Amino acid sequence: MPSILRPSRQSDYDCFSSTTPIVIDNGGSTFRIGWAGELDPRVTFRNVVQRPRHKTTGETVTIVGDHDPALMKYFDYTRTSHRSAFDSNVVYQFEIMEYVLDYGFERLGADGLQVDHPIMMTECVCNPISSRSKMAELLFETYGVPSIAFGVDAAFSYKFNQQHGICTEDGLAVCAGVTTSHVIPFIKGEPVLEACCRTNIGGYHVTDYLRQLLSLKYPYHMSSITWEKAEELKMEHCYVALDYASELEIFQKGKKEAEEKTRSWQLPWVPPPQEEAPSEEELARKAALKEKQGQRLRDMAAAKRSIRITELENELHGLKDLLQQLDQAEETEISSILSKTGYDSRQEIESATQKITQSLRKAKGEQNETEERIDASLAEKYPLTNVPDDMLTPEQLKEKRKQMFLKTTSEGRLRAKQKRFEEESMREKQNQQEEEKRLENPELYLEQLHSRFRELTEKVEQRKRLKTNGARTNGNQNLSGGVGRGERLNAAQKERMRLLTTAAFDRGKGEDTFGARDEDWQLYKLMSKDNDDEENGQEEDEAELARVTSRLQSGPDELWSVLEKGRCERGDKNEEA
Template structure:
């Protein structure tokens, strides 16, 4: 297929970088706060004095290297370096809940080693993120890990999106943080809405929906699998995550967009083509001698197969001719015996009555005629006339063996005579066909346009006949259709046929159906399978189209019946273009069009993906409804979006169209995105850890030993005031 606009190939993954641990000398015995952003996708960690953190995929794998038999503990990108380690990958998170604390411990070990910490304990205050409305036991077990395993002096927990808001709205000249706004955090497994007034998160009014980047990625993967059920390459969640970030976008007005994409040209213009890796088939080049030898071998094999098929056709033809001869002889002997003896003879031959015998003879004659027409070798064979010396000898002059041989020769003679007749019929048909072809050639040479128009009309008539037949079959399959009801009426009429008196019918009198030719017309009307001319119409249609393809330059394969019937609508063709058979490169492409917007729309309508939850617009409306207009105006004046999915284009216009109708016209609305949605949460935590307030919100080791892991300190950036989520 030539249409490859907006074609993008998957980037080649870069090899995992080998990093050496940092120097710990600058932080030794300094008590520099340690910042850990424990995200579902990425782990970001570093000292508060650093400008940027270390980060990598938050996943670990325990793997035993086979070559040297060495056990390995791999973290992040290093897992991709060992193909066998991918199946052993584990993450600390299960959805949006921190559950796998063994994996968390392994990830923290990696972080502390990378930071160069070589002391028996981690002698640094720790500020660590947690999800909005995290279960209390998750925080308790994390605190236990920090204090018992690493002997940290203090630990504090915060909500990552609030700290991202803090970093982007921090005003250095002010002594206290007092910014207002509403935070929309697009996380891996959820999306949360947190109102902030006077620099304090109102966690009691925060809401969360169970839809995030991972669910959107899986939804995109299922959409691709549904659209391409036989895709030659396995599409992974990692690839779908890249597609989501690269090609998907929010639509300001999704219903209007769908109405626009109903036009095939608009749908085609909106598509993005993704080229997956593929391998071209290796074609073995052969020498001319090898090709000639293979061609000769194929000819010999084809000749043998033709001979075998011809022999089988002859055997079947002779068998049918013998059967027909036997039945004709049986029919001729009908008047020689009484009625009882004749019925007994019919039953011994497997017939119920004379009509069954006549029908079998009629079928055999039709099959023989058809077989003789299909036998291509009859006209080409040079048949020598065999001799049948016993046919004309009287039965009285022959013994028992002679009579058997005479009967055999009579059957052979009947078969030979039938073949001679078939040969003559074929020669006559050939002469007629040649005359018709010559006449047609003269018409074509004299006026090509008129000849082509005549054949096009014939093609159209045949296609209409085939279409009407298909429509009739479809109508008959619906018992409520007018055609099906007329069929039932005809059946009822035949059942009440009065050509045979009622008393005679009850006594088992002879059924007169078929005595009149009109009966068979009725039979065709009521019999859904009686379409004997369908094969003949198709054969004739193919012959007409072959002539048009050969001589009419304006008639192409797109005009043939096969192309017209198999051609899908323009909209479906634009939705998923087809590639020719054998196009390996084309079959390894995915065409994205409506999926680009449908996947993103699920944040506002999770029901599209089968999730029973309110959408982001409804949640925002519920949160804002909890505040008076004065506070609502302070919130919507700074709508702050963060998280990696906030990079997706079109999000801010979509939120504008969602919030503007539910706000008073005079109320200002401003939506901003975090300067760096991926790292601003960590930077905000580093900013906060440098303030004097940090030590007052941290739980010290002494407080842990006194009160246990459930010890909580209420503060504006933590979970202490959160309510039950939706």
């Protein structure tokens, strides 16, 4: 609906005598108030009330008519809507009507709530007695008016046009309102109220029908074609056809007159802002910032790797000292030394030493003999992989990318094959040691096997609880509830993830450019190596648990047979003694 300016307060209220009536046109859409004898009303505004809240204080205020757009930044209009005192064309909400009358009298210039002028107010045809009596009670009791007269606006309009010779004594007055339309017949200048009729169609329905037609024709602009916009189009560009059939024929045949009556309306459109290309200084600043963040990540990775190397070296040194101590100890002292360290045999210590040695080489970035042979053979097979790009032609660059892919795939297969071979060799050696221990002392071996099973089960379950519920636990009870991955990370890991996210984000354009260069992936691989040892440890524990479980499930009969054989041999020796 077109925006109506908020009316200014009149200053000549005291200039009118108390006998001058105040005329109020109380319409369902617009409220008009002025002085009798004047051609135009003094104050005009929409006959609606809205009660928004202040965004800061939360205080509710009352706004009558159209609100000032400048107030939008101070008040919250999202939780309220316009309210009208009318139902169809009859006043039934007199609390809202009181707000409207207060505002109308105040804009007319009346001081306070005392109005000492007669009131002439319009109403619809055949207005209910209850509505008229409540309106009279409101004006008498609240404002203290001396007298009130009610009249039908359509009858006033017919009499006015009759005085000017526009219509005769006999005719029809059609009053089109917002939600209803009335037809009043006049005979000899008097309205025939018994023959009046009303239909529940008005200007609101015309506007809503126009909005629906525009929304169906332009579905992509449905959100922009609001009821207020459709009302504005109707008021500015639409007209009433005197001959509907002839008007329809004009547009059906596409005559030249139809083009003249056609109106084009442009929706509000704001061109998108033009993004300026970043300057060289800005690009250099972003590149320096990204390099600084990458260097910080590399420093963190180097510090963590140094700590890990120190821990592995200390642990390897301790195991070597333990092996040296076992070499120098006597046979009777070996069992007591092993019981203090937690290891069951010398072979287990040697196996742990070998694993720590491999982890230490991996942490230092060293390659064993097998890996060196693999790299040498692949380098001979794919010679372009070690040549810089600036020394190659375009065809050689394509061939180099192909060789890089093939080399990576072959290297992965060879390493996986070598790893499987080493694991099988280690497993055969371990099974042989297990078999020797089982034959040497079956009872002790079975007891150690159960102890190992309980230890590994507890360790694996603890890792699962930490992965599912977080690190803050008390026994078997989770104190932190369900937490996310961020709450399971320590301070160093959180800082590493923050730096990775910041390094991957281009603040200038808001684009994620991480991975566009090979250096980004090298940095990511460098940071990802920190958790390899933990993941490998978890996999080794699960594999060891599966092996011990299989040993316990498949070997009971063999163990009992060995135990029974041992008892029989000891019984025979006792009998001989």
